[in-house]
Amino acid sequence: MSDVPLPDEQVLRAQDQAHAEGHDYVKGSPHLRHPRLRADIEARLSRLVRDAVARTGGCRVLEIGAGHGTFTHTLLAAGATVTVTEASKASAEHLAHEFAGDERVQVVHDESGTFLLDQAARWDLAVLISVVHHIPDYLAFFRGLQDVVAVGGAIFTVQDPLWYPRRSRTSHLVSRGGYFAWRLAQGNYRRGLATRVRRLRGGYSETAESDLVEYHVVRQGCDEQAIEALLAERFDVEVFTYWSHQSPLLQHAFERGRLRSDFGVEATRRRRPD
């Protein structure tokens, strides 16, 4: 684990600030707002937990970036014990309060992003829901993560944008057009305009919160094929793709169609190290 670089401190600090007290996780999150997306994630999580319970009699889950614990409840209901990590202090406090007295849940405020680096513990399932795009070097992160997954165990990630250069033009156009319409309804125009001007100039700010928090959303998306290739060295890997949009109208209109915007990964049956 020692060769895993530390996550960018500035990005972690931005997570803390953007997900401060009173943050509304649901507002900008298609997977929390739209019933089909949410139900699909819940079904996959429950199945993965049940599989581990059937195999080993229990399921120790590591849920990274749990937010306010929406899916922690799903994991517990399926029979798991859960270690939740959060980069945001306010969210870690929310989780500690939400699960106070529940011995099945351990809450970790991981402000430095170093929690994984010195863990002797092993988990049967590692879960990242709408988190990978917040991590600048997510491949290095996965390299570290796979070391703490028990033999036979799994990694599940979902709700990250597909690698933009491979996405179809139509999918880009519908996503971007719909996003601007949705963004206009959210207010805070001054920040939105500053971000737009930066993008038109072709640059990113290494200090503006909006360019750091949604790190890969405002850059190139996440490279699902690179993640698949990395995890395939130690797991059986399924990458699944689907349509996701903030706007309820555009979600409803396209979720049964062929357009794809986001992806998830189920990496299962971790093999023994060589």
Ligand SMILES: C[S@@+](CC[C@H](N)C(=O)[O-])C[C@H]1O[C@@H](n2cnc3c(N)ncnc32)[C@H](O)[C@@H]1O
């Ligand atoms: C989009 S929210 C998703 C929250 C939750 N998983 C959900 O789906 O409702 C992303 C969360 O990941 C947290 N986060 C980002 N990078 C992290 C990291 N390296 N370690 C732990 N948490 C992180 C953020 O603070 C934020 O709460």
